[in-house]
Amino acid sequence: MTFPKTLAALFLALPLPLHAADYPLKLQNCGVDLTFDKAPDSAVTVGQATTEMLYALGLADKVRGTSVWFSDVLPEYAEANAAIERLADNDPSFESVVAKRPGLVTVQYEWHVGPQGIVATREQFADLGIPTYVLPSDCVGKDNTSGSDGTRTAMYAMDSIYQGVTELGQIFDVDDRARALVTDLKSREAKAVEKAQALGLKDASAVFWFSSAEMDIDPYVAGRKGPPGYMMQALGLRNVIESDEEWPVVSWETVARANPSVIVIAKMDRRRFEADDYQKKLEFLKSDPVTSQMDAVRNGRIVIMDAHAMDPSIRNVAALEVLADALPAFDLK
The missing domain is CATH 3.40.50.1980 (Nitrogenase molybdenum iron protein domain)
Structure with a gap:
């Protein structure tokens, strides 16, 4: 279960865009207003989904530390991932994340970094001048105050993943890569659905x-x-x-x-x-x-x-x- 090697290699090889994005960039992320005056110079990831999303956008060189792993990293990112410190297989400490002095912390689950985050709250990071970005897939149509893993209030859709890819592309000024990745994923999604529905x-x-x-x-x-x-x-x-x-x-x-x-x-x-x-x-x-x-x-x-x-x-x-x-x-x- 890997992404096409040609696409992965392309993203890893692409240079950063020559044009400057329109900053300040303002986003609302899981109920928190974010403003970026420039692309972050570094990131720490709390959640494998955010790690692989940054790798897929060709941003491995920005990642200073990773955490919360379920499986081996996708094969096409193994070499890049091997050079990046793993802060924890599971839950990292607040201190270990802060010690990397990241320009951004990307988060897969609000129960790690959120209102009752077991790593920290978003406010704790903000007090140190560190912005946090939670993947929309963990808050769009979801109530994280109910149930141990949260309760879905609406059917999950890939659109929330595509939103995360798009917004991270905007934050790091790699919009072209984000569009290419979303286009590829949408095409594969449609083909899989068509194959099954034909049955x-x-x-x-x-x-x-x-x-x-x-x-x-x-x-x-x-x-x-x-x-x-x-x-x-x-x-x-x-x-x-x-x-x-x-x-x-x-x-x-x-x-x-x-x-x-x-x-x-x-x-x-x-x-x-x-x-x-x-x-x-x-x-x-x-x-x-x-x-x-x-x-x-x-x-x-x-x-x-x-x-x-x-x-x-x-x-x-x-x-x-x-x-x-x-x-x-x-x-x-």
């Missing part, structure tokens, strides 16, 4: 299993309005989970009664929980007396997907492609 699915359903706090307890599955919910809807699949929470905990008995046609499981490098290991997920599905009786398990209709592609990110398009490519072999008509 004419009528009553096919699915569930996305991210992880579980313990191997044999209720799993974290995708709610109906987050990125996986969008993927299922776009590709003609019904989500058997009806919660609007981002990743609700739902019993396996409830999932088994719904008997989804397809099970999508997350593959990640993170090992907070035993169930982060996708091989353990597969073993559980096939051996547990409840899950082993589901049609999807009995018929091998299981899709392994990059975990980071299940969260809002530019990888969502690659996830659409993976699922659209898998569906024809499942004979779900």
Whole structure:
């Protein structure tokens, strides 16, 4: 699940634009007014989605530190990423971010940097003269005060990712790169949707299993309005989970009664929980007396997907492609 190497190489090789952007640039970002008098000279990222978005825009040379990783970086950015300090695999400390004296902190989730941010609030960074930019995908149509991962108030759409790419392109004065990236992603998104819709699915359903706090307890599955919910809807699949929470905990008995046609499981490098290991997920599905009786398990209709592609990110398009490519072999008509 990678972006075309030619496009990635192009962005990494492009020089900075010769023209000057129109500064001061004013944006409203997740309820916070931002003003940039010039392009930031550096950035620290809190969230893999923002890291890869900056890399995709050819801005790796601006990144001073990264944090919050689910998977290996996309292969085309491995060399650039290796030269950049990883402040933390998971949650960085406020002090470690500030020590880099970044011109901007880019943030994937408000629960890291937001009103009750576990790293810091946006005001704490602002008091030190450090602006913060939260990806719109974590606040557009979403209430982060409800549920552990927030609750979607509207169906997720790739438009919020495209907005993030566009605005970061404006902030760093690489508008042309941002437009090229958005155009490529939109084209791939449309082709994946068209491929799946050609199957004419009528009553096919699915569930996305991210992880579980313990191997044999209720799993974290995708709610109906987050990125996986969008993927299922776009590709003609019904989500058997009806919660609007981002990743609700739902019993396996409830999932088994719904008997989804397809099970999508997350593959990640993170090992907070035993169930982060996708091989353990597969073993559980096939051996547990409840899950082993589901049609999807009995018929091998299981899709392994990059975990980071299940969260809002530019990888969502690659996830659409993976699922659209898998569906024809499942004979779900």
